[in-house]
Amino acid sequence: MKKFAHDFKVVGNNPLNARHFVLELQAPVPLPEILPGQFVQVLVHNSPSTFLRRPFSVHFADYSKNTLSLLVQIKGEGTRHMGMLKTGDTLNLVYPLGNSFSAPSSGKVLLVGGGAGVAPLMIMGDYLNRKNIRPDFLVGFRSADEVSQMDQYARYGKVYLSTDDGSMGEKGFVTQHPVFATSPLPYDRICCCGPDAMMHAVAKLAAAKGVACEVSLENFMACGYGVCLCCITQTDTGNERVCIEGPVFETSRLKW
């Protein structure tokens, strides 16, 4: 698939809460189709401590406005800089990168996300809707003050919510949510993105219940397009590049 490096224009920077924001970026040329689960590599200008690009999942693509958006959690220098971007600023992106969540043509899909890992669920919801599938969402946050975009997910499907402290939705981790209580599970496929611990727990649960499960890994990357071999994860077919063969993997293939 053709890849590009372009200066995007910041057309929106919307804080969700103290640690998360959504950047809306307009492409200088017509966007190619972006698949759910694909990511971009962002060049953080003007910072001596951010030498390498930073990878972010595409949160949403709006072809009518020719924009993509990123949902970003502030971690260090790079994401802090991104958080200060203003409308009119530019940001250089390499895109579109990586594979994507698989797209069942029918069946019931559960999209599970936690923290900034919810990012790709939105574009996935949109994508599934366009295939006439309404997925369920199960999103987990630390507490009520980090819960956001519930109405937007709701446009694409039913939304379940967990918070670690129980301040909103179910209390506890997503895997403790009643959605997972039934056996067999009413899903043909689970797609999950979130902290490592969450993905492991969900993968284990899915395996136990015999449901196909995909996760989107966030390994450290230098290039993002398959040439440095820094981002590898062990699979049943050996070391695979998370940036090319992934970031989405069938959990049954992973040795993690």
Place this chain on the structure above:
Amino acid sequence: MKKFAHDFKVVGNNPLNARHFVLELQAPVPLPEILPGQFVQVLVHNSPSTFLRRPFSVHFADYSKNTLSLLVQIKGEGTRHMGMLKTGDTLNLVYPLGNSFSAPSSGKVLLVGGGAGVAPLMIMGDYLNRKNIRPDFLVGFRSADEVSQMDQYARYGKVYLSTDDGSMGEKGFVTQHPVFATSPLPYDRICCCGPDAMMHAVAKLAAAKGVACEVSLENFMACGYGVCLCCITQTDTGNERVCIEGPVFETSRLKW
């Protein structure tokens, strides 16, 4: 003399022309007295290619507003960044650094400057006025479109002007200006700051006419406060640090 490192607030950024601007910076604590010829070391944040601080002469100090200003010529990455600073931004300065032009208690003084080298002439004019001396100014620019601040110099003394291309004032280098045509010169002292070639020419002329002359050197600096020994110039007493024993030197002492 006590030295400080503080975040100053940008309270003005006034372009003089395409390559020069004046930054007005407010100190967070009451400014100490700044002597004419002293300089500051500016930390250019947020740029991977500007590791070291950048030295700039103090252009003016306004104790009533607790501000200093810098007159900056855009050369490379560092000065380009400084040019984009906006009111409200902060800039870290180490100050006040270096010695100063000598302050005669009487007599006739000629202040000569070219390009960004005019920067310290303004604070020197103000300083001499407060000692009841009205200096003459001789300022040189490339062409009319770089001529600026003439009315401000005129507040402190008589102003002569040269441009390289003759598009305003006398044509040619400052040393070709009629001011220098008479013998003996009607000055007891010349203070000069500008490109190396200009300072050399003025120093030679002053020596030939027997007038005391000081120049402000712009050697490459790493620290700016005397500890790295990178900025040295050869003098009659050996290698001296331009940042401590200078930047102002009596030209008779220099072996340059």
Place this chain on the structure above:
Amino acid sequence: MQFKNPVTTASGCFGYGEEFKDFYDLGLLGGIFVKAVTGSNRPGNKYPRMAETASGMLNSVGLQNKGVDNFCKVIYPKIKDFNTQIIVNVSGSTIEEYVMVAERINELENIPAIELNISCPNVKEGGMAFGVVPSTATEVTRAVRGVYKKVLMVKLSPNVTSICEMAKAVVDGGADVLTLINTLLGMAVDAETRRPVISTITGGLSGPAIKPVALRMVWQVFKAVDVPIVGLGGIMNTTDAIEFMLAGASVIQVGTANFIDPMVAPKIAEGINEYLDRHNIASARDIVGALKVC
């Protein structure tokens, strides 16, 4: 052998070139130095394999590749008709392995040269060990020279007391061209977890951070030995490339910079032409080693 322009891409930073076809026409490049090839399949080192550092990065990939047999049968057919020079980076743990790989690559018609990697800091055996002792470096070069009939380049390690001594040693062994430099051995620590950042503790430092060391070595070797030099280490833009050529590099490689800007190599090729025009210099050859030192 001829390069259509002095800009090539460094081994390990450009895969086998195929990934970059998604970005631009590979014909814009002078050449491509492909990822290290060893005698047999190597899974490489454990994850994590990289750390970001000030103006640079550490890597510890550990020569992951599927071995020379796979290279000849699977990869070579896919890349042999790229409209640019393809040079294979040959690595190993023993002299025999280097020789075996070189012998196999020698048979590949469209590969005009190999680059002997005696400088990889990220493998336990062999690798850099060959590149830091002059006599061993001569020995491995000579052994490969015995079987390899085309252009033999040797890539030197900067982790030595005297780069000139190493350069002479491999030229004695029969090297036609010297590539310098590989990565500096470095380390990164996570102060919060109190652990090393990469799985092998130490790794190879690349990027602009090492450019001053690389330039110095190119210059020292340019004055000391009389073979062409391929220069690299932190080249991010045209100016950097020109600096290496002035210091003595006939050809330059772009490594880590490919990760920051995938389009950078053709931009540099273009930029060199603009530089030559602006300075009224007829050919890139005229600036090689043209540093004015008095």
Place this chain on the structure above:
Amino acid sequence: MQFKNPVTTASGCFGYGEEFKDFYDLGLLGGIFVKAVTGSNRPGNKYPRMAETASGMLNSVGLQNKGVDNFCKVIYPKIKDFNTQIIVNVSGSTIEEYVMVAERINELENIPAIELNISCPNVKEGGMAFGVVPSTATEVTRAVRGVYKKVLMVKLSPNVTSICEMAKAVVDGGADVLTLINTLLGMAVDAETRRPVISTITGGLSGPAIKPVALRMVWQVFKAVDVPIVGLGGIMNTTDAIEFMLAGASVIQVGTANFIDPMVAPKIAEGINEYLDRHNIASARDIVGALKVC
């Protein structure tokens, strides 16, 4: 000898301490390593002496100083009562010169230690030459050990194939403490003028660019020899300092960072305390070499 805290300032980056009295109370520092002192007056190298590089700088000061006699008579009286440890960085071009300087410094009551600089890359004779050959390093250390009765530190050059071999060589010669690292030999070129940027063509690279190399060497030497290590190379902040301590440095030096932020050294001293508090660690000593590697 005792340092009141592990934060000291590096030779050549802090003058004789006097200039920094304009910024803060020197009593906040663990110690000050003053600028190199040689046998007699040295004017140093020609201007220009520095070049900015990516996350670092090159310098080529060339040991400018007024000689040991001037140090003892003029400088020592001004600095001897600073409320911190003062260590003299001893340099020379011959073994005799090192010995002579060490002998004179030995007489100065308030100087508890010297740091033998066998690693300066910026002088034609001596300097680094002593620091890259193990036998010579042993010899000069042993000769100085013969006359110097207090704590003998030796500062090593990173421009070597095996830092451990050098470390062992100077410990054999009688070193009590090792300082590492000095600058990496580098070079800068001005592509527009086609000239070297500094007068001596090559110079010493310092700053964050070299931190990965410095950390690696501290860690290697920490595992290989059993004397305390003073670690430096690109330390800009508390996190960097902690990293060096985890890798094995008992004391750290702040060098080039003093040029970027003159207040940085006391900030780091303060920051280390906060780190220890936050991690519930009783004493800075407890993190020295405490890197978890499994």
